[in-house]
Amino acid sequence: MTAALSIGFDGLAYAMVLFLISVGMSVTMGLMGFANLAHGAFAMLGGYLAITLMREAGIPFVGAIVLAFVGVALISVVFERTLYRRFYAKGELDQVLFTIGLVFMSIAVCTLIWGPVNVVPIVPDFLKTQVDLGFREFPAYRTFLILVSLAIIVALWYGLERTKVGAQIRAAVNNRRMAQSIGIDVDRLFTITFALGSGLAGIGGALGVEVLGLTPFYALEWLVHFMIVVAVGGLGSIRGAFVAAVLIGVIDTAGKYFFPHAGAFFLFVITIVVLLWRPQGLFGRA
Template identity: 35%
Template structure:
């Protein structure tokens, strides 16, 4: 017993919290990449997360393409849509105040969600778990569906790989340099506009990938992005705006905190993220891993 709660129940909630944390981490990672490297507050991120889930659902129901190919194809499709958004709208805002990007992407999110809501309604559409991941697995202290274990492990792997690429490779160095001094990077023969376009596409592709992972757990719904995006923005603020490592660590950490809160006082689980955000901003306005301007 820990503070009146059986250890088995507490460990079970921690694991369930890691599942939510997996989605928080992947979504906030995409947001951090777009803000940290492009200085754009991408409020359309939740809508693009929803598009990833719908892309997987459409591939299955309209083209007969199953989960595993959709895990690759859906992020690519949404990433290509992100390229259209970046070329048509975002590219015009790089030199302007952050507020313009926030307002534009917020409007785009409303348009995208409205279109899907009008066509598919608001009731959730089921998406089957792949056969290879069906069934339970025993963790010793609880029985958990295999698919949820896969989500945690896969999300960790994607987040780690993304961090390594951005922080430890030459490509990541080019991306960071293009943000700081684009003219100098262009002098080395790097196509900076193309680099920024692909960076935005990669960020929204991560959101779409999280949407595909979420589809078998949470029914595919036009409102699924709106329900999670506010929490994800709080995760990014707590971790530090633009901090890749901060977004990943905070995403998984807040998922765990939500799980613990559900164990002791479930009504507070929906607000604990914002309480943590308020405390962090009072103590460290730049966020846990952010740097002061």
């Protein structure tokens, strides 16, 4: 019972980080059919930015997280405008190779700036305690992480379902040509989505240092996990990314808890089974 609770709790915290990082990747893939394997690099950048701002500039925790979002979103727009857009019309292979190239470069640049070792996460004092939920105590930081992520998810859902831009994004994901022909500026929409998705990855990276760790190899190390969330959830589906993140987070945590030597085994088996059963992902459109 205690084990199940720990797995559920830690799995959920892990899932929230996976979701925040992967959701942008899923939506850009759904919107432009762009396979961005370098998406994790934006999460890594968010992590390094937040840590550096806290350590060097003395900016408080919450401020650093917000700045990580803004900073990563702005940097991603530069990349999108100058490099990414050259690849929208190209084939999948070119996109994969181009973004893997970016991943390699991100490893080199981050090693030169921040060094090769794992970064120690900074947890603010008010989150260093335990939270008593009546039947059990949980670490405050991860509780905070889960709550903030849930709040972001609700905001994301509201923005997509209830605002005009959200409706335009949904329309463009469903049928890009049709959306264009009724006057939606899909090009601009994509830049906005790309920035938002990268910014969210930045938040996920910043909040998730305590869960995923942070080394220059981050984008490569976690790439498979992010891609699994996207593929299992279904391209362009936020609900899919959420369900997949929770599924993957809990299964991976449970696997590593019970079988420390071959923990990821189940993760890959489940992914293969899901994709053979539903190649378009759980919530993807065939």
